[in-house]
Every structure is written in C-alpha cells, then in structure tokens.
Amino acid sequence: MSDLKTVDCDVLVIGGGITGCFIALSLARKGLKVCLADKGPLFREASGRSGGGVRQQFRNPAELPLAMESVALWQGLGEQLGEDIEYFQGGSLRLHRTRQLHEEDTARVERERGLGLDVRLLSPQQVRARLPVLSEQIELYGGTYCARDGTANPLLLGRALTHALTRAGVALHDHEEIRRLDVSGKRLTGARGSSCHFRCPAAVNAAGPWARKLLASLGLDFPVAFRKSQILVTEPVSPVIREFVSFDKGYLRQAKDGNLHLGVRGIPIGALETSQTLSSFEDVARDFPEAFPFLADIQIIRGFAGITTWTPDGIPILDKVPGVVGLWVASGFSGHGFCLGPVVGKLFCEWITAGRPSLDLSAFAWSRFGSVEKTV
Numbered sequence: 209m210s211d212l213k214t215v216d217c218d219v220l221v222i223g224g225g226i227t228g229c230f231i232a233l234s235l236a237r238k239g240l241k242v243c244l245a246d247k248g249p250l251f252r253e254a255s256g257r258s259g260g261g262v263r264q265q266f267r268n269p270a271e272l273p274l275a276m277e278s279v280a281l282w283q284g285l286g287e288q289l290g291e292d293i294e295y296f297q298g299g300s301l302r303l304h305r306t307r308q309l310h311e312e313d314t315a316r317v318e319r320e321r322g323l324g325l326d327v328r329l330l331s332p333q334q335v336r337a338r339l340p341v342l343s344e345q346i347e348l349y350g351g352t353y354c355a356r357d358g359t360a361n362p363l364l365l366g367r368a369l370t371h372a373l374t375r376a377g378v379a380l381h382d383h384e385e386i387r388r389l390d391v392s393g394k395r396l397t398g399a400r401g402s403s404c405h406f407r408c409p410a411a412v413n414a415a416g417p418w419a420r421k422l423l424a425s426l427g428l429d430f431p432v433a434f435r436k437s438q439i440l441v442t443e444p445v446s447p448v449i450r451e452f453v454s455f456d457k458g459y460l461r462q463a464k465d466g467n468l469h470l471g472v473r474g475i476p477i478g479a480l481e482t483s484q485t486l487s488s489f490e491d492v493a494r495d496f497p498e499a500f501p502f503l504a505d506i507q508i509i510r511g512f513a514g515i516t517t518w519t520p521d522g523i524p525i526l527d528k529v530p531g532v533v534g535l536w537v538a539s540g541f542s543g544h545g546f547c548l549g550p551v552v553g554k555l556f557c558e559w560i561t562a563g564r565p566s567l568d569l570s571a572f573a574w575s576r577f578g579s580v581e582k583t584v
C-alpha cells in the first residue's frame with residue numbers, strides 16, 4: 209500500500225523556477241486550486257542563478273513578441289509583487305568586434321525595428337561614449353542598443369514570488385520530487401512525488417532540464433541538450449556600467465550594490481550538475497580585462513554555475529504534450545528564459561483556463577522537430 213499523502217488540485221505545476229512560479233501564480237489568481245512542486249527549494253536552479261538580463265533585442269523573430277509583452281509585464285512587477293526586485297531598464301548594449309557581426313546585426317536591427325522594437329545601430333564612437341570603460345585598444349565596428357532592456361535581481365525575485373504564491377493560495381510543495389506521471393486512457397490523472405500523490409486533471413512540466421527525464425518516463429524523447437553557464441561576481445565598485453553589455457566572449461552587468469556580474473559562455477554537459485569549473489576563472493582572466501582593463505584591478509569574490517536547456521533551434525518548446533490530454537510542457541529556453549517568465553505564466557494560464565493563449569505559440573510546437581518519437 210502506498211504511504212504517499214493524497215493531495216487534490218486543479219493543476220499541478222512541476223518546477224519552481226521562474227517559469228513554473230509565474231504559471232502557478234497566474235492560475236491561482238484566476239481562482240484555480242494550484243499545487244507547485246519542486247524537488248528542492250524554489251528558484252534554486254537556473255532561475256536563481258541567472259544573469260538577470262531582461263532582454264528583447266537579439267531574439268529569434270518568433271520569440272520577440274513574447275519578449276516585448278514580457279517586458280511590459282516586468283515594468284509593473286515590483287509594485288504588483290509588493291517587493292523590490294531591482295528591476296531596472298538600463299538598456300542592453302551588444303558590441304561588434306568584427307565587421308561580420310556588425311553587418312549581420314545591421315540586418316537584424318532592421319528586422320527587429322520592423323516588428324516594433326526600439327533598437328538602434330551604434331557607431332564605434334557612440335558605443336565608446338556610452339561605455340567609457342571599454343578599452344581603446346580593441347578593434348570595434350559598432351554595436352546595437354535597446355534602451356528598454358534591463359536587468360532584475362533573480363534572488364529578490366525568487367523571494368518575492370514565493371511570498372506572492374503563498375498569498376495567492378498556491379500550495380507550495382518544496383523538496384517534493386515528481387517521479388511519475390499517472391496517465392489513464394491517454395489522459396493525465398495525477399502524479400506521484402516523493403511524499404505526495406497529486407490527483408489532478410492538468411499539470412505543467414516546467415522542470416527545466418529535468419523536464420526531459422519526466423517525459424522520458426512516458427516514453428517521449430524531448431529534444432534538448434544541456435550546458436553549464438557560469439557567472440563570476442566581483443567586489444562592489446562605484447557605478448561604471450549602466451547597460452547589460454554583451455560581447456563576443458561573454459556579458460557583464462553591474463548590480464545595484466555595485467558588484468559586477470561577469471558571465472562566460474556555457475559549456476556542453478551530459479550530467480546535470482552545477483559545480484563551478486576552473487575554466488570560468490580562466491575565461492574571465494583571459495578575455496574580460498582585454499576589453500575592460502579596469503577589471504584587472506578588481507577582486508572576484510564569488511561565482512556560481514547553472515544549467516541551461518537548449519533546443520536545436522534555440523527557442524523553447526511551449527506545448528501540450530502529444531498524446532497525453534491535460535499535460536503541458538514549458539522548457540528549452542536556451543539560455544534566455546528569465547526574461548520570458550511573466551509572459552509564459554500569462555499565456556499558459558490562458559491556454560489552460562480558456563483553451564488558447566492570446567499570442568500565437570505555434571512556432572514553439574514540439575512537432576517542429578519532426579514526429580514526437582517514442583523512446584520505448
């Protein structure tokens with residue numbers, strides 16, 4: 209006989225990262241009885257380890273309308289949650305250190321402007337005027353700038369969302385790993401966790417990289433690969449950088465307290481683990497002071513790593529799970545899902561409660577990668 213505690217709800221959200229938290233919050237605010245299960249504490253994986261960039265420019269065209277609507281939601285978020293999340297629209301600046309990148313981005317800026325985004329191409333002089341800490345020695349062909357992009361503090365957001373979820377009546381089940389999905393006659397009936405048996409007609413798999421394992425338990429092959437993304441944090445310094453700056457070797461931003469967050473390129477991984485690698489220090493030491501010489505005199509005080517989940521085309525899979533009525537999946541954000549959290553929450557709530565999302569999500573269908581293969 210099972211010693212799992214039985215819990216009934218309208219929707220079970222699996223995964224308490226930014227995606228699952230916003231989906232659960234939107235559903236609870238519509239009056240649904242929602243359980244949110246996470247295998248650990250909330251916001252402890254990629255969402256709490258994110259660079260905090262809330263960026264619209266340099267997106268796949270299919271994703272741009274989502275990012276633009278998400279930024280509209282981010283603008284009132286701190287007030288709505290009733291807590292400071294350090295959301296700040298300081299702009300995003302993308303540097304061009306090759307002529308090729310400059311040419312590619314010239315076309316990209318035109319395309320994004322055509323979709324309604326206020327993004328501009330900058331000359332090398334305009335970039336240097338915005339970013340005086342950039343080395344004068346490096347070759348520069350220009351950059352692109354989006355004034356309404358920005359950053360937020362992932363840790364503060366995680367805390368504010370936890371409070372908001374509780375206020376909205378979401379039953380938070382942290383340290384509750386969902387191990388099995390119950391399906392009867394092609395319809396979801398519930399899920400078994402480490403201590404609870406959830407009985408529910410609907411669930412969303414928002415388990416980040418682990419979404420794949422849960423779907424494999426249904427015999428489905430979810431087409432994602434994994435990378436370890438890492439950030440080093442410096443001691444606090446007086447304000448030097450306003451924008452979220454990205455260049456060919458990584459990205460950097462300055463947090464409200466003055467610490468600089470230096471992000472290096474992700475490395476492909478098989479096992480889902482988050483130990484910091486020596487290579488992150490080597491990458492920063494080699495690449496960052498060359499472009500930003502002032503960094504050579506500043507201490508690194510800590511670092512962390514998180515797992516990013518990549519689809520073959522770099523945009524997420526936001527879909528109903530084929531062949532299982534009542535089960536949805538939202539994963540594969542390919543290193544830029546922090547910005548999208550609020551809009552994905554809104555759209556999934558519409559989909560589950562009203563039958564369809566208000567933005568067209570067909571570009572995010574799982575079937576774009578061919579037939580959804582059974583692995584067993």
Ligand SMILES: Cc1cc2nc3c(=O)[nH]c(=O)nc-3n(C[C@H](O)[C@H](O)[C@H](O)COP(=O)(O)OP(=O)(O)OC[C@H]3O[C@@H](n4cnc5c(N)ncnc54)[C@H](O)[C@@H]3O)c2cc1C
Pocket residue numbers: 222223224225226227228245246247248249250251252253254255256257258259260261262263384385386387414415416417418419422437438439471513514515516538539541542543544545546547548
């Ligand atoms: C270093 C780094 C920097 C980044 N920078 C940016 C950035 O600047 N801008 C941006 O937009 N994005 C950025 N990203 C990407 C962004 O953080 C992710 O796309 C986003 O956080 C994904 O959120 P998620 O909720 O889908 O997944 P996650 O945050 O991974 O959450 C999934 C949750 O599911 C839980 N879970 C897993 N399996 C189970 C199970 N079986 N049962 C119950 N719970 C389970 C996990 O414990 C976890 O809490 C960055 C990521 C990293 C790692």
